[in-house]
Amino acid sequence: MTQSQLKHLHLDSVSKTYAGQVALHPLELIVSPGELVTLLGPSGCGKTTLLRIVAGFLSPDGGRVLLGGRDLTGLPARTRDMGMVFQSYSLFPNLTAGENVAFGLDVRRLGSAEKKQRVDELFALIGLGEFQGRYPAQLSGGQQQRVALARALAIRPSVLLLDEPLSALDAQVRLNLRDEIRRVQQQTGTTTLFVTHDQEEALAISDRVVVLNQGRVAQVGPPAEIYRRPATPFVAEFIGRSSGLSGQVVDAQAGLVQVAGLNAPLGVGRPLGGFSRGEAVRLYLRPEELRLGTQAPGSIPVQIRQKRFLGAVTRVSVGAGTHEFEIDLQGAQAEALALGEETHLHVPSGAIHVIRETVSA
Amino acid sequence: MTDTEPLTRDLQPEGISSSLIRTSDESKTNPSGARRSNDRMAAMEEHPALLPDVLVSELFGQTPPRTVRRNRLARWRSDPLTWLFVGPLLAYLIAFMALPSIAVLISAFRDDAGHFTTQYVQALTQTQYLLGLKNTLTLSFFSALIGAVLGALLAWLALGPGSPGWLRRPLLAFSGVASNFAGIPLALAFLMTLGSTGVVTRLLAGAGFDLSRTGFSLFNVWGLVVVYLYFQIPLMVILIAPALEGLRAEWAEAAENLGASRTVYWRRIGLPIIAPALLACATMLFGNAFATYATPYALTSGTVALLPLQIAAVMTGNVLSEPQMGRAIALLIIVIMLITVALYTYFDRLSSRWRP
Numbered sequence: 001m002t003q004s005q006l007k008h009l010h011l012d013s014v015s016k017t018y019a020g021q022v023a024l025h026p027l028e029l030i031v032s033p034g035e036l037v038t039l040l041g042p043s044g045c046g047k048t049t050l051l052r053i054v055a056g057f058l059s060p061d062g063g064r065v066l067l068g069g070r071d072l073t074g075l076p077a078r079t080r081d082m083g084m085v086f087q088s089y090s091l092f093p094n095l096t097a098g099e100n101v102a103f104g105l106d107v108r109r110l111g112s113a114e115k116k117q118r119v120d121e122l123f124a125l126i127g128l129g130e131f132q133g134r135y136p137a138q139l140s141g142g143q144q145q146r147v148a149l150a151r152a153l154a155i156r157p158s159v160l161l162l163d164e165p166l167s168a169l170d171a172q173v174r175l176n177l178r179d180e181i182r183r184v185q186q187q188t189g190t191t192t193l194f195v196t197h198d199q200e201e202a203l204a205i206s207d208r209v210v211v212l213n214q215g216r217v218a219q220v221g222p223p224a225e226i227y228r229r230p231a232t233p234f235v236a237e238f239i240g241r242s243s244g245l246s247g248q249v250v251d252a253q254a255g256l257v258q259v260a261g262l263n264a265p266l267g268v269g270r271p272l273g274g275f276s277r278g279e280a281v282r283l284y285l286r287p288e289e290l291r292l293g294t295q296a297p298g299s300i301p302v303q304i305r306q307k308r309f310l311g312a313v314t315r316v317s318v319g320a321g322t323h324e325f326e327i328d329l330q331g332a333q334a335e336a337l338a339l340g341e342e343t344h345l346h347v348p349s350g351a352i353h354v355i356r357e358t359v360s361a
Numbered sequence: 362m363t364d365t366e367p368l369t370r371d372l373q374p375e376g377i378s379s380s381l382i383r384t385s386d387e388s389k390t391n392p393s394g395a396r397r398s399n400d401r402m403a404a405m406e407e408h409p410a411l412l413p414d415v416l417v418s419e420l421f422g423q424t425p426p427r428t429v430r431r432n433r434l435a436r437w438r439s440d441p442l443t444w445l446f447v448g449p450l451l452a453y454l455i456a457f458m459a460l461p462s463i464a465v466l467i468s469a470f471r472d473d474a475g476h477f478t479t480q481y482v483q484a485l486t487q488t489q490y491l492l493g494l495k496n497t498l499t500l501s502f503f504s505a506l507i508g509a510v511l512g513a514l515l516a517w518l519a520l521g522p523g524s525p526g527w528l529r530r531p532l533l534a535f536s537g538v539a540s541n542f543a544g545i546p547l548a549l550a551f552l553m554t555l556g557s558t559g560v561v562t563r564l565l566a567g568a569g570f571d572l573s574r575t576g577f578s579l580f581n582v583w584g585l586v587v588v589y590l591y592f593q594i595p596l597m598v599i600l601i602a603p604a605l606e607g608l609r610a611e612w613a614e615a616a617e618n619l620g621a622s623r624t625v626y627w628r629r630i631g632l633p634i635i636a637p638a639l640l641a642c643a644t645m646l647f648g649n650a651f652a653t654y655a656t657p658y659a660l661t662s663g664t665v666a667l668l669p670l671q672i673a674a675v676m677t678g679n680v681l682s683e684p685q686m687g688r689a690i691a692l693l694i695i696v697i698m699l700i701t702v703a704l705y706t707y708f709d710r711l712s713s714r715w716r717p
Contacts (some may be wrong), residue, residue: 057617076617077614078617078618078620079620080618083619084614086614088609090609090611090612092612094633094715095630103619103621103629104619104621107620107625108620151615152618155620
């Protein structure tokens with residue numbers, strides 16, 4: 001990666017409206033050189049719209065797209081110096097895999113020796129050296145997406161754009177290719193914007209995740225922060241599994257929250273700075289952080305309602321009055337529990353994440 | 362000879378559509394099939410040795426081994442359901458295509474007494490038949506060429522990316538009607554508009570433009586080309602629409618993203634992808650024009666030498682009753698059609714190496 005390619009991408013108050021419907025509210029985002037940022041959100045949240053604005057296939061209604069300080073907003077896609085991998089396999093069917101990868105180099109009129117070297121280099125990078133002569137129809141979905149990745153990287157783009165590149169693939173191929181995309185991205189140091197609706201994919205692959213909801217940024221941060229410290233109820237409920245409870249702060253200093261229907265206040269395990277007594281809050285508890293056991297101070301009496309075998313863990317649903325909690329247990333421990341059995345839920349201090357009820361997006 | 366136009370036009374769109382669909386993206390038209398294929402691909406990537414040859418050939422587009430082809434054929438032949446559906450079609454093709462063609466071939470080389478002769482085939486070199494061949498080829502070629510170009514452009518503008526969605530249905534509905542509007546009604550319609558006393562001709566004359574001075578006439582080969590375009594263009598729209606809709610927007614976007622202009626995209630990607638379909642449709646238009654009888658007959662009353670009109674003339678005894686001569690001309694038409702189909706097959710095979 002040459003120095004000239006180390007440019008940061010700046011989306012400056014970018015907005016978009018379709019027929020009176022706001023697809024993107026003014027949005028601010030800076031992607032650092034070499035960083036992989038994922039746009040994550042449910043269908044219709046505006047992530048693909050944003051990516052297409054960056055690529056130059058859509059014009060924003062407001063704001064600017066800047067690359068290394070240069071305003072690209074009015075420029076056509078072909079002059080933006082960006083490589084894109086599409087959701088469906090978009091390799092040119094009439095060209096071989098090798099010709100597909102060389103396409104952008106042909107357009108740039110690269111010398112044949114240099115072109116061959118670059119194509120060979122990229123096929124080695126994606127591990128498909130012997131497939132150069134095959135047509136897309138003779139490749140599997142995973143192989144086609146690898147070639148599409150090589151094609152996008154061939155032109156040494158300043159920014160690599162990936163529009164749900166794994167969504168059309170089978171589960172196992174998706175996992176392998178996900179890791180491969182990350183490896184190739186790190187190896188080439190290409191600044192990357194990755195769009196997905198798959199939270200696991202986003203958490204596994206990204207340096208930072210931008211969670212979008214209804215055209216607004218709900219939260220931006222590293223995957224661990226997004227998972228462990230969601231900023232809004234939407235993020236907490238969209239990312240991973242969690243049991244959500246509504247409550248009121250009874251003692252902010254002691255970190256105590258009263259949940260209607262539970263006998264004793266729940267201890268968050270830390271002072272609730274910024275919260276005041278009586279304030280309405282939402283509590284989120286991740287299933288892997290909760291435990292079941294015998295009665296102990298602070299434990300909640302619960303009844304086993306449902307068990308779902310998920311392979312590595314069994315997800316057990318337990319009820320306490322009108323509240324329901326999900327707990328992930330290892331096989332043997334879950335097998336010992338019977339439906340309807342009375343037991344106690346232990347909520348370790350620090351396992352409860354507290355968000356103001358009024359926080360939107 | 363009876364007017365065969367409605368029959369041929371009814372059959373042609375169906376006949377060609379299956380080959381055109383092959384140019385569209387398989388995963389789009391048959392996602393489950395594509396997914397199955399991808400599943401098998403993934404399996405093969407992991408355990409190539411476990412998969413049978415037939416699967417390898419399916420997945421990699423290589424010609425299946427002869428034994429595999431034989432087995433497949435045997436399976437096909439032994440399936441009663443196949444015969445239930447394919448049987449009547451085969452019977453129809455044999456009864457109305459193969460047998461008449463063989464009969465034409467044999468009778469073209471027999472005289473009245475049933476003895477072998479080449480006199481009728483040799484008579485095809487006479488001036489009037491050579492002129493008929495030249496006129497028919499000219500009329501068919503240019504009406505097919507212009508019809509294919511204008512029809513494809515119209516279809517692209519109306520059905521391509523960015524075109525208004527509401528236009529699709531009315532355009533295809535109009536094309537369906539117009540492509541079948543041939544024969545006497547079409548001839549009358551053109552006489553009333555572009556004939557020597559037609560509405561448009563008089564309007565132009567009123568505006569100081571004398572159409573006849575340009576050399577234009579409905580009653581020669583070039584006039585017939587104009588008339589034929591009335592059904593050739595809509596027919597092209599119907600035939601090419603599936604192929605154009607199979608051109609995925611992502612291909613154009615991917616090319617643009619890689620720095621290609623629209624010209625480069627069309628030269629290297631768009632046109633090569635739809636070329637087999639364009640060629641197939643143009644071939645179909647050529648055949649359609651070649652066999653058209655009622656329209657030129659109604660317009661020219663046989664004054665323009667065209668092979669279908671010449672067959673009718675010698676078969677009905679309009680000039681001289683010579684059924685064997687008619688069969689010799691029909692044989693010539695069959696040979697030209699076979700050459701056309703062979704050419705199409707050749708070009709089609711060129712692109713088959715990359716098709717799914």
